[in-house]
Amino acid sequence: MRKGCLLLGMIFLVWMVGAGGAGAADEALKVGFIYVSPVGDAGWSYAHEQARLAVEALEGVRTAFVEDVREGPDSERVMRNMARKGYDLIFATSYGYMDSMLKVAGEFPDTVFMHCSGYKLAPNMGNYFGRIYQARYLSGMAAGAMTRGGQIGYVAAFPIPEVIRGINAFTIGVRAVNPKATVRVVWTKTWYDPATEKEAAKSLLDVGCDVIAQHQDSPGPQEAAQERGAYSVGYNTDMSAFAPRAHLTAAVWNWAPFYLEVVESVRNGTWKSTAAWPGMEKGIVGLAPFGPMVPESVKTRIEQEKARLINGETRVFAGPIKDQQGNLKIAAGETASDEALLGMTWLVEGVVGTTE
Amino acid sequence: MTAELLLPLLAAAVQTGTPILYATLGEILTERAGVLNLGVEGIMMVGALAAYVTALATGHAGLGFAAGAGCGALLAAVHAQVCVGFRGNQVVSGLALTILGTGLANYLGTPYIGQSIPGFQRTALPLLDQIPILGPVFFRQDPLVYLSYLAPVFVWVALKRTTWGLNLRAAGEAPEAVTAAGLSFARLRWSAVVLGGLLMGCGGAYLSLAYTHLWSTGLVAGRGWIAVALVIFAFWHPGRAVLGAYLFGGVMAFQFRLQALGTHLPSSLLLMLPYLLTIFVLVAASVRRRGQAPPAALGVNHEPPD
């Protein structure tokens, strides 16, 4: 009992000492970034961090980031903290931050909030994502062209729409060049766990896959592919450093152009709340350079397809597209709407695996 | 499942089981002397980071391995001091070590996420790897796995055939006898804990040097706790620890292969398998105990009659 009261007393003392000391007013535009994983992961958060550095380089702009923030009340606190410290623009880079951001946005109407990979909006909150599936589609073409046995492995993270969309786009690309190939999916339920993801890749290699693609941020699957003499497709960033003999290409993010645009619009007061979904035409997503093992003919074909995607001649999810059970999900001549894409929970024909 | 899938699965079981084997052997050594060390998870993390950083800095994977083992021993020494020196509660001290070790490793390791090192590569042993079945499974692994084949032998010899081992076991079974014989009870327990920590550090080092060539914050992912459970499953014998470790490795590898084959079972439920199996073996071991009791003085801090 005494101990408890003493401790409470100490806390009070500490509070009295620590209280006070508000920050001075600042002229620079303050931009905050919230990451769901450590920035060094060479993956998702790393890609955002590269863009943040580009923003930091701007005149009159100061940025800060908090990494490894768990979704839920922790993220809410971090956002609130940032807003209270006078940050003008806050980016939250994971879908799980959505509800927290909405709540905090309601409390700080003068701050602009941008949420990545979600779908909720508010007068001072917009959301954004990139059409990475376009890059996945192209990388699928590379995989389909390079597979010898016709089995391609996909190490997938969590069965959420963006991952499923990625698998589907990839498979459509594979089958565009290799109609008989199949894509096998293994779920690791991790975003960054090299040991688990490598094991998952090994299991795919064991059942006969000779190209490995992934959705996670760690290079574990790349290592596994190289060790077995198979090929691999990276994600988020160019992963060839980890597997130079295996890495065909990667579906990569390039957030800088978009972030710079948003910062400028906030600075000159023209920012509006929108659901932005730019793609390859804006340079937000792209392909990493091809590895030395990819033949010229394949490269040319993919480059041509890329050009056609950029000028709108081709669309990735253009029908006829069937699901795993053979039902026609997108009719011939139609293209999937953005809404259908955002809520995609079914896998296309050619994928072996469940969505659970 | 076809035969051609079985051999790769067994080989994967060996790889996945190796870090658990090292850690289990370390914990067996520690517990035989009567000290419960629940800090295995934290020690493995520190060992993994130390090994990785050293290998990155020096370019020598072997040095990295030594560093991982050394740091594991160092962290275990903290546990030894708190439990043996300060007679602190062993359970809580171990838990504190897990929290501290994990925190230290993640804090100091953050700058190293996303880099790769050459580490240890797989080298097949000539002649031995041609043996049908055993060859592909056991003799096409990397050097640290080969070392782990020798580790249980060393631990067994140390415990059963050396004076030190005999005294160590006495410290775990009958501490009064040890002090009556004029031996330093504290020193015996200290040596067991530190050596145990060394082996646990080896397990951690394996994860970042050979199993993957990367460091990440979730690298150990509960393997330390499985090792603690396996000690009970193995009835504190090094030989049975090998069986347990490979069994676990097999289950962890198996659930991915099931997915790869296209099963419709939800992956969350499949991922539960290793943990459910741990509970199961614990229960099975407890049921079958009859005569295979834990060291009598396990977890008890001895009060020397000073």
Added chain:
Amino acid sequence: MNPISVHKRTDPLTWPAALILGLAIVLSLSVSALLLHWQDKPARDALVILFQGAFGSWHALEDCTIKAVPIFLCSLGVAVAFRLQVWNIGAEGQFAMGAIGATWVVLQFPQWPAFLLLPAMMAAAALGGGFCGLIPALLKVRLRANEIIVSLMLNYVCILFLEYLVYGPWKDPVSFGFPMTMVFPPAAIVGAIGSSRLNWGLVLALACAVGFWIFFRFSRLGYELKVCGESPRVAGYARLPYHGLVIAVMVTGGALAGWAGFLEVSATLNRLQPSIMVGYGYTAIVVAWLARLSPASIAAASLLLAGLRVGVENLQLEMQVPAAFGGIMEGVLLLTVLAGGFFVRYRVRWRGFS
């Protein structure tokens, strides 16, 4: 000849307990300062930022209190078990099962009014968490299976079960396929107290605290628990039902952690999703050991550790210190208290070399 002589005290010192804790905090901060310095960060500024983030404003204190409530509930249950030398490491899993139980009620009876729904959710949460605590207790009592391992493994199992539910049968049909249940109807949400951000869960926590204090002070079972903890042999002589007590403390601990889970899904997140798991169960172990059995101490320690978490977040924002920093401080704190306990129980004399 050992130059240091160690004698067990016949009467352990009582006054230094708070001093030791204070010393532990100082040591923990020093180690942290050293580590910060090693990473080229200004240590003194960092510590100031840490304090300010945790306790430096009403807002920060609010954050601390909100965070302290679930830690407190989990710690209460864990502390009672620790007293009996029963190591309940499964508070995380019990927290998850409590959340799952409460969610099940909401999903089954979304149309019920608040006065029916909230008590039902609380009951289901207590059942879920209690059941999760029952399993290791039964296995310990019947088969002498180590409850540390069983409860720990159950943590992993329960969290995976939660994931299975939100990815599968309980997935919200309108959330674009993301793994979360539907948003809870207003009747299922524990509201805020007035205009502050604190919710009525605080009242629940306080009620539990008072309840426990009364229980241990005035009831026979409370007395038995204290006695059993001091020495199981004494308990045996007095023919106290050790097995029954083990089950009781594990189930109670599970129920309390389950209530913490209920508060998290009802008041904080308003739905069930995997990110409710933030490690309160493990922090509860640290609190329980630091604070022993007095509810006031447990409350204070909960606030302290909640403050640590919040402060570390502030540190991250201002100085880019990795989040794992908090774990280091917790670990050092615990080890120092353990080491300090030595000096409470033993008298150390310098005998000199002979």
